[in-house]
Amino acid sequence: MTDARTTPRGNTAPIGGKQTVQEKIRVRLREPARLRNLELVLLLVAIAISLGAIVLVQLGAIGSLDNGMITLAAIPCVLALVAHVALRVSARDADPFLLPIGLTLNGLGIAMIHRLDIAEDTTGWGGFGVRQIVWTIIAMVLAIAVLALIRNHRVLARYRYIAMFTAIVLLLLPMLPGIGQTINGARLWVAIGPFSFQPGELAKIALAVFFAGYLMTARESLSMMGKKFLWMRFPRGRDLGPILVIWAVAMAVLIFQRDLGTSLLYFGLFLVMIYVATGRGSWIVLGLTLFFGGALIAANTLGYVQGRVNSWLNPFDAALYEQGGGSYQLVQGLFGFANGELIGTGLGLGRPDIVPLAESDYIIPSLGEELGLVGVFAILALYLLFISRGFRIGFAGQDDFGRLLGVGLSFVLALQVFVVIGGVTRVIPLTGLTTPFLAAGGSSLVANWIIVALLLRLSDTVRGEPRGGGDR
Known part of the structure; x- marks a missing residue:
């Protein structure tokens, strides 16, 4: 008999020898099957959480079930299985x-938004x-299409300047007269007929x-180039061009579109x-x-930035609390977070509807009230x-483009989560990100599901590449 040892991937190979071609093929066939089987099990758990949350919302809020809403909510679950x-x-x-x-978070969001519709009596197709x-x-259909159309992430590198032009166009669209819309003080929306969308959400992907x-x-x-000062090497003047351009774009978004969060997102990404x-x-x-220099200037010269900073520093000031657009x-x-305490009031049993814009800017406090601190920690996890x-996925890539793309797309979501949750918990001034x-x-959902599709494609390409030993 030949002694065997366990390899880092849990397979056996002769001690001191190499795997045969047949063994490598068997390992290569087994591992993807394990990954997809794990994904299927997790998807079934995600489906149970998503649909279960809607059922609990309806039982808690109205004491009965709306089968039509549950059936409609099951369609994204079916699409997840198709994906x-x-x-x-x-x-x-x-x-x-x-x-x-992605499905779990999306399902919890749908359940809470449906909960707010029930509280405001706007259920049905108008909710x-x-x-x-x-x-x-x-x-999700678009995400599946992205997976079908992009078979290798390196293809996107050929279209980097088209992506730049697309991002610039998307950023400028809200400023155009006739189609640009100002909502809640920020000019971020574009309306064409009955449809409206936020082009900045798609611009972040093009910029990445x-x-x-x-x-x-x-x-x-x-x-490699630049002068060294103390322990740091600073870039040459000619290399400062890109970062100055992005800084100017971020400041333009802040000034003309009145959106602090999006300007921070673009600049932080680069x-x-x-x-x-x-x-x-x-x-x-x-x-x-x-950035901090520009933010300091904006805080002292732009009224709406000053208002947000003042509301952040003095939220319980009676004058700020009572004024429109203040700290209310x-x-x-x-107060919603405090009412939720440790385990929450229960889905359908709180009062999240008394918070303005609870379905968008303040959905985290809504979930915090009904799911409690434990639920918020689970969402953050x-x-x-x-x-x-x-x-x-990004750092495992073998090419510079894939590594940068994976890190960029992941950081966009990380920074967005930090800015939003930091704002509603008073860690930083409140911004308008979703x-x-x-x-x-809809714009945010489309952009985030496209990010999921790109990361899935990137992870498949990375793991499918031959590597010089070790785990892939």
Whole structure:
């Protein structure tokens, strides 16, 4: 008999020898099957959580079941299973956690939005809950289409300048007269006939593709050239162009579109990607100096920024609490968190509807009231797992473009979650970003599900590449 040992992947091979071709083929066939089987089990759990949350909302709020709403909510669950089958066929090595996490968060968001519709007596086709389900269906269909059309992430690198042009057009659309709309003080929306969308949500994906493609070709000059001061090497003047352009774009969004959160998102995305590309801490120092300098100027010159900072610093000031657009929303959200305590009031049993814009900006306090601190921690854990898997996919890539794209897409979600939850918990000033997968909004859902599809494709490509030993 031949002695055997266990390899890092749990397979056996002769001691001191190499696996035969047949053994390698068997390992290669077994591992994708295990990944997809794990994904299927997690999807079934996600479906149970999503539909169970809607059932609990209805029982808690009205004491009976609305079979029509439950049936409609089951359609995204079916589409998730369709996506699972598509992954078995065209992306067998894809990460098994991303799709179930996305479905779970999306399902919890639908359940809470439906809960708010019940409280405001706006159920049916005119309610936010039904519209959120319809947008989820559209977003998941588009995600499946992205998986079918993009068979290798490197193809996107060829279109980096098209992505740049697309991002610029999307950013400028809300400023055009006739189609641009100002909602809640921010000019972020575009309305064409009965349809409206937020182009900035899609712009973040286009910017991530462009940044990854640009930094792939410029990383040598950005990391090796420049003068050294103290322990840091600072970039040359000619290399400062890109970061100054992005800083100017972020400030333009802040000034003309009156959106603090989106400007922070765009600038933070580029800053992190350029740091990953070059490994130079001087870019972080320079970028943070530019951003905080611009934010300080904005806080002292732009009235709406001053108002948000004042509401953040003094939320319980009676004058700020009572004025329109003051700290009323922030304080009501904090009261909602407090009312939820440790385990929450229970789905359908709280009063999240008394918080303004509870279905969008303040869906986290709504969930915090009915699910409690435990529920909020569970949601944060899901985000943390999703983002960590995305970073893992990015850093495991064998090419610079894939590494930067994976990190960029993951960081977009990470920063968005931090900015939103930090705002509603009074860690930072409140901004107008949406909570990924949870908050009402079709543009956000479409963008986030496309990010899921791109990360799935990227993870499949990364794991399918031959590597020089070790775990793939």
